[in-house]
Amino acid sequence: MGRYPHGKEWCEAMRLFDVSLLLVSLRMSTSLILAAIGGVFSERSGVVNIGLEGMMLVGAFSGMLGSYWTGNPWMGVLAAMVSGGLLASLHAVVCIRYHANQAVSGAGMILLATGLSSFGLRAIFHHAGNSPTVNALNTTDILKSVPVIGDFLVLLPPFVYVAFAAVALAHFVIYKTPLGLRIISVGENPRAADTLGINVYAIRFGCVILSGVLAGLGGAYLSLGQLNLFQEGMSSGRGFIALAAVIMGKWTPIGAMLSCLLFGFADALQLKLQTIPGNLIPAEILLTLPYVIILLVLAGAVGRALPPAANGQPYKKAEG
Amino acid sequence: MSRRAYRLSTQVLEVLIPVITVLVALLLGAGLMLLVHKNPILAYRALWNGAFGSIRSVSETLVKATPLILTGLAVAFGFTSGVFNVGGEGQLLTGALAAAWVGYSIGGLPRFVHVPLALTSSAAIGALWALVPAIMKVACGAHEVITTIMMNWIAIYIVHYLVIGPLKAPGELPATPFILKSATLNRLLPEPSRLSTGILVAVACAILVFLVLRKTVLGYEVRAVGKNQDAAAYAGINVPRTVITSMLVSGMLAGLAGGVEVLGLHRRFYDAFSPGYGFDGIPIALLARNNPLGVLITALLFGALRNGASSMQIIAGIPKEIVVAVQGLIIVLIAGENLVRWAVTRTVRSGVKR
Numbered sequence: 001m002g003r004y005p006h007g008k009e010w011c012e013a014m015r016l017f018d019v020s021l022l023l024v025s026l027r028m029s030t031s032l033i034l035a036a037i038g039g040v041f042s043e044r045s046g047v048v049n050i051g052l053e054g055m056m057l058v059g060a061f062s063g064m065l066g067s068y069w070t071g072n073p074w075m076g077v078l079a080a081m082v083s084g085g086l087l088a089s090l091h092a093v094v095c096i097r098y099h100a101n102q103a104v105s106g107a108g109m110i111l112l113a114t115g116l117s118s119f120g121l122r123a124i125f126h127h128a129g130n131s132p133t134v135n136a137l138n139t140t141d142i143l144k145s146v147p148v149i150g151d152f153l154v155l156l157p158p159f160v161y162v163a164f165a166a167v168a169l170a171h172f173v174i175y176k177t178p179l180g181l182r183i184i185s186v187g188e189n190p191r192a193a194d195t196l197g198i199n200v201y202a203i204r205f206g207c208v209i210l211s212g213v214l215a216g217l218g219g220a221y222l223s224l225g226q227l228n229l230f231q232e233g234m235s236s237g238r239g240f241i242a243l244a245a246v247i248m249g250k251w252t253p254i255g256a257m258l259s260c261l262l263f264g265f266a267d268a269l270q271l272k273l274q275t276i277p278g279n280l281i282p283a284e285i286l287l288t289l290p291y292v293i294i295l296l297v298l299a300g301a302v303g304r305a306l307p308p309a310a311n312g313q314p315y316k317k318a319e320g
Numbered sequence: 321m322s323r324r325a326y327r328l329s330t331q332v333l334e335v336l337i338p339v340i341t342v343l344v345a346l347l348l349g350a351g352l353m354l355l356v357h358k359n360p361i362l363a364y365r366a367l368w369n370g371a372f373g374s375i376r377s378v379s380e381t382l383v384k385a386t387p388l389i390l391t392g393l394a395v396a397f398g399f400t401s402g403v404f405n406v407g408g409e410g411q412l413l414t415g416a417l418a419a420a421w422v423g424y425s426i427g428g429l430p431r432f433v434h435v436p437l438a439l440t441s442s443a444a445i446g447a448l449w450a451l452v453p454a455i456m457k458v459a460c461g462a463h464e465v466i467t468t469i470m471m472n473w474i475a476i477y478i479v480h481y482l483v484i485g486p487l488k489a490p491g492e493l494p495a496t497p498f499i500l501k502s503a504t505l506n507r508l509l510p511e512p513s514r515l516s517t518g519i520l521v522a523v524a525c526a527i528l529v530f531l532v533l534r535k536t537v538l539g540y541e542v543r544a545v546g547k548n549q550d551a552a553a554y555a556g557i558n559v560p561r562t563v564i565t566s567m568l569v570s571g572m573l574a575g576l577a578g579g580v581e582v583l584g585l586h587r588r589f590y591d592a593f594s595p596g597y598g599f600d601g602i603p604i605a606l607l608a609r610n611n612p613l614g615v616l617i618t619a620l621l622f623g624a625l626r627n628g629a630s631s632m633q634i635i636a637g638i639p640k641e642i643v644v645a646v647q648g649l650i651i652v653l654i655a656g657e658n659l660v661r662w663a664v665t666r667t668v669r670s671g672v673k674r
Binding site for chain 1: 352356358404406452456459460462463465466467469470471473474477478480481485599602603606638639641642643644645646647648649650651652653654655656657
């Protein structure tokens with residue numbers, strides 16, 4: 001301790017950066033990454049999906065419910081993905097088929113999800129705030145046999161690995177397959193894509209529903225991976241953080257993933273900072289850190305990055 | 321079809337669509353109730369009685385509608401210029417805290433000075449809270465939905481910190497001290513009615529906003545920018561300045577909503593007093609098609625929903641959160657209004673000779 005010139009404070013700061021910080025960062029980023037990948041697909045095809053937050057919330061709720069009713073957390077995961085997809089399909093129908101204002105529809109999704117999940121919690125469990133605890137997937141036991149780092153890998157829920165796999169898969173699909181090229185073209189210039197025979201509606205539908213499925217999975221992580229119950233309003237803004245990560249990552253899967261990791265790290269750091277003795281910043285102010293970062297990001301990054309050209313504009317097939 | 325008949329029929333349609341949207345949403349809500357084995361007819365009757373069944377309920381409905389009128393106006397004004405202000409909640413909270421602080425910490429003022437001062441401060445702080453997203457939208461193209469939502473969260477945490485810390489009144493509750501009598505908005509009706517002159521402030525704002533939009537240059541510019549930014553710019557309108565002004569006005573109205581709640585109803589600021597009034601403004605504005613006078617009606621509707629929902633919970637056993645789901649459904653359906661429009665014109669056209 002005497003080696004360092006600034007002594008105690010420096011050591012305290014250094015103690016922040018240890019393995020547990022890494023673990024917590026990964027844990028905090030997982031739901032963000034899943035939702036963000038969904039966001040990348042949706043926005044790349046030209047549909048803004050602000051309702052990601054809502055799809056995460058219904059995913060969290062349905063995940064808990066599925067595990068509660070069947071006792072099997074994997075059924076919860078399935079339920080979460082289905083419910084996220086269903087909510088997204090409503091968004092898709094309204095925005096793609098009926099040319100709705102996508103931001104408004106997205107906002108409606110969030111309210112709908114909030115209302116449904118809170119209502120469901122009370123109507124089914126006759127309880128406010130938290131659901132009863134359910135069987136969850138907090139650890140990945142099958143990885144225990146991996147040599148050297150097995151004991152470390154077990155500590156992370158399977159969702160974490162699925163999230164990174166999703167990033168790799170998304171990157172492959174978007175940049176290495178014809179489907180990915182079609183998605184990009186639909187987002188940049190749907191009319192040109194349409195004249196080439198690409199089914200703009202179908203691609204957009206598929207991407208939006210996929211974003212709902214992934215966001216639902218991200219929500220399932222909250223209730224089945226991070227905890228083992230559902231709390232009202234569990235998603236607490238993560239859907240928006242995921243959206244900001246998409247923008248920050250310039251609408252690429254890997255960029256979005258890196259942004260999510262940054263946010264997860266900021267979150268983990270803020271938690272850690274709360275525990276240092278002598279820390280003068282009140283906890284509540286630290287809690288605003290992720291949101292302030294997003295504002296800074298949006299102020300700086302968006303000027304440099306261009307969204308898909310047709311993002312947010314409903315596509316109307318020409319008559320005749 | 322004569323021109324007059326066509327114009328009349330489109331006007332009828334414009335009013336019909338929000339009405340049908342609400343009915344469809346309520347119908348789906350009924351479906352949800354059936355899903356959990358509850359009686360929707362009993363529920364809606366309890367809702368109606370709870371909202372309008374007695375003088376007391378009507379008074380309480382108006383109480384609930386008061387902040388909704390203002391947040392609805394806030395969102396509507398923003399939408400008129402093409403800006404989606406989702407930050408009503410944050411602007412409301414900061415405005416409310418400002419009003420509370422002015423209300424309890426400045427003594428020796430006569431009422432006709434103190435009340436306007438407190439209300440003005442709530443409006444000013446609300447506008448300030450909308451300033452950052454406004455500038456970011458204009459300068460960096462940042463989507464105002466995300467920036468205003470971020471400001472919401474920041475507001476929630478900062479206000480929470482202030483109310484359990486520096487601005488806290490002695491005692492157990494996370495709340496500020498009560499405001500001085502000189503800052504309160506009078507009650508309109510005798511006890512136990514909670515209705516205050518705040519509702520008059522809200523209605524006056526609605527009329528004011530209507531006049532500004534229809535009769536002033538600013539209102540014209542706001543509407544023009546909302547309809548077509550490029551055309552407005554071509555006509556010489558300073559689009560960035562108009563957008564910023566519009567967001568500031570929107571923030572002002574939302575901040576005022578908070579101020580009115582504190583000065584008229586609660587007489588203090590206590591933590592988490594708003595059950596989402598800022599967000600409620602969105603369906604209210606959408607249903608009213610951004611018409612300030614229409615907002616009065618739709619805000620009343622939502623006040624009734626909120627008020628009646630408590631009775632519905634007690635009598636029919638249905639959690640009042642269903643109202644939030646119904647509101648979300650209304651937003652989605654209104655966003656997809658073409659869906660409703662298509663359905664209605666399909667039905668109508670089959671009966672009308674062309």
